Amino acid sequence: MLDYELTDQQKDIIDLAQQIAEQKIKPAREHYDEKEEFPWPIMDEIRKADLFGVYLPEAYGGLGGGTMELVLVAEQLSRACGGIALSVAASGLCAIPIMLFGTEEQRRRWIPDLASGKRLGAFTITEPGAGSDATATKCTAKLAGDHYVLNGIKNFCSSGEVAELYTLFASTNPNRGARGISAFVVEKGTPGFTFGKKETKMGIRASPTYELVFKDCKVPKQNLLYKEGYGLFVAQATFDQSRPGVGAQALGIAQGALDETLAYIRVRKQFNQTIASFQAIQHMMADCATAIEASRALLYATARAMDKAIKPAIDRALEKGTIVFDEMNSLDVRRWTKESGMCKVICSDTAMKVTTDCVQMCGGIGYMRDFPVEKYMRDAKITQIYEGTNQIQRNEIAMMMIKEAASKQREAVAA
Numbered sequence: 256m257l258d259y260e261l262t263d264q265q266k267d268i269i270d271l272a273q274q275i276a277e278q279k280i281k282p283a284r285e286h287y288d289e290k291e292e293f294p295w296p297i298m299d300e301i302r303k304a305d306l307f308g309v310y311l312p313e314a315y316g317g318l319g320g321g322t323m324e325l326v327l328v329a330e331q332l333s334r335a336c337g338g339i340a341l342s343v344a345a346s347g348l349c350a351i352p353i354m355l356f357g358t359e360e361q362r363r364r365w366i367p368d369l370a371s372g373k374r375l376g377a378f379t380i381t382e383p384g385a386g387s388d389a390t391a392t393k394c395t396a397k398l399a400g401d402h403y404v405l406n407g408i409k410n411f412c413s414s415g416e417v418a419e420l421y422t423l424f425a426s427t428n429p430n431r432g433a434r435g436i437s438a439f440v441v442e443k444g445t446p447g448f449t450f451g452k453k454e455t456k457m458g459i460r461a462s463p464t465y466e467l468v469f470k471d472c473k474v475p476k477q478n479l480l481y482k483e484g485y486g487l488f489v490a491q492a493t494f495d496q497s498r499p500g501v502g503a504q505a506l507g508i509a510q511g512a513l514d515e516t517l518a519y520i521r522v523r524k525q526f527n528q529t530i531a532s533f534q535a536i537q538h539m540m541a542d543c544a545t546a547i548e549a550s551r552a553l554l555y556a557t558a559r560a561m562d563k564a565i566k567p568a569i570d571r572a573l574e575k576g577t578i579v580f581d582e583m584n585s586l587d588v589r590r591w592t593k594e595s596g597m598c599k600v601i602c603s604d605t606a607m608k609v610t611t612d613c614v615q616m617c618g619g620i621g622y623m624r625d626f627p628v629e630k631y632m633r634d635a636k637i638t639q640i641y642e643g644t645n646q647i648q649r650n651e652i653a654m655m656m657i658k659e660a661a662s663k664q665r666e667a668v669a670a
């Protein structure tokens with residue numbers, strides 16, 4: 256890894272996450288993958304090490320870092336197991352919209368438990384008929400007095416059932432389509448909120464993926480995030496900040512697979528020489544390492560730049576008791592859709608290519624369940640799919656490029 260001029264605190268975060276990855280996750284990952292069990296004992300270790308809240312403000316029990324710190328934790332834990340690491344990222348997906356769009360009262364109510372890991376969080380926007388197209392949301396939230404009444408089905412929810420707080424998207428006004436969708440926080444145990452099918456999956460099998468069922472589920476009015484009709488706005492701004500986290504998960508998976516592969520091909524011999532001594536293999540090794548470092552460079556640069564831009568808005572909102580997103584607007588903080596999408600695309604495409612090449616470099620043993628490399632390949636695939644598939648990321652990157660070019664042209668004409 257290049258010297259990215261990390262702070263002492265960031266280096267400490269890496270050390271702590273690496274210790275948990277090596278000592279707790281590696282010896283247990285095969286078990287959790289095989290049994291598709293949730294790793295509660297490892298969650299306790301992550302809690303004890305205070306890694307759940309590295310990106311959240313100290314005022315709510317976090318470490319006061321930002322996206323960069325979340326990226327470092329996700330990368331190091333994913334080096335051992337992308338499925339186990341996902342629980343930290345899923346809690347982040349619940350916390351980020353509360354941080355960005357919540358009132359001071361809402362932040363104080365939910366963020367401390369997410370920061371300490373006392374309660375796990377989840378994010379649920381996907382429905383059977385609304386995947387890439389979130390505007391097709393059918394789940395409804397009807398205002399009735401001081402409650403919203405939720406009805407509908409959400410699916411493919413990571414950390415479903417184990418999480419206690421859910422950021423959820425439902426239509427408060429179906430006549431308004433995309434502009435009728437709103438964001439809520441729903442607590443586990445709310446009457447009318449139950450869990451349906453648990454998915455069985457190709458990879459990230461330590462992470463439970465659930466269907467959520469809402470039947471006349473009454474959610475207090477105070478659980479609405481921001482304003483009615485702003486749900487897709489909340490989701491998009493959340494993804495702008497969270498997609499580097501998926502990039503980090505992918506990057507860790509790629510690095511972990513390459514580490515295991517190198518250890519093996521340096522000792523495995525055929526034709527009286529090590530596998531690592533064949534030039535055909537060396538070129539694959541070099542391509543894998545190059546892609547990983549290029550991905551990491553974009554990821555870290557983006558996370559840092561994003562934190563630098565957003566932090567003043569967070570500080571102001573905390574000082575004044577206002578909403579972070581409103582402060583971002585008043586400080587003219589720009590959107591990060593293009594760069595965060597780029598991080599997700601480059602890191603996840605790298606993870607898929609690197610893990611596939613790692614299986615190839617290891618040969619037959621690389622394909623076997625009792626050797627760790629095939630699991631990395633299974634775990635890598637999801638990073639190209641969730642939080643917006645890589646096709647959707649490319650659509651968004653291109654859309655931002657077109658907008659930027661049009662705005663430059665307008666400026667040139669005006670000058």
Ligand SMILES: Cc1cc2nc3c(=O)[nH]c(=O)nc-3n(C[C@H](O)[C@H](O)[C@H](O)COP(=O)(O)OP(=O)(O)OC[C@H]3O[C@@H](n4cnc5c(N)ncnc54)[C@H](O)[C@@H]3O)c2cc1C
Nearest residue numbers: 378379380381386387411412413464640641642643644646
């Ligand atoms: C293991 C797992 C965990 C998940 N966790 C969560 C979670 O915690 N919370 C949550 O809300 N969701 C979650 N999801 C859902 C995930 O985000 C969606 O699966 C993903 O956004 C894609 O939606 P879809 O599966 O409906 O695919 P579809 O939208 O049906 O897409 C199918 C294919 O068509 C392509 N496609 C669709 N539209 C376009 C377009 N306009 N241009 C080009 N290509 C297009 C897609 O890229 C894809 O290749 C999870 C999914 C999985 C598998």
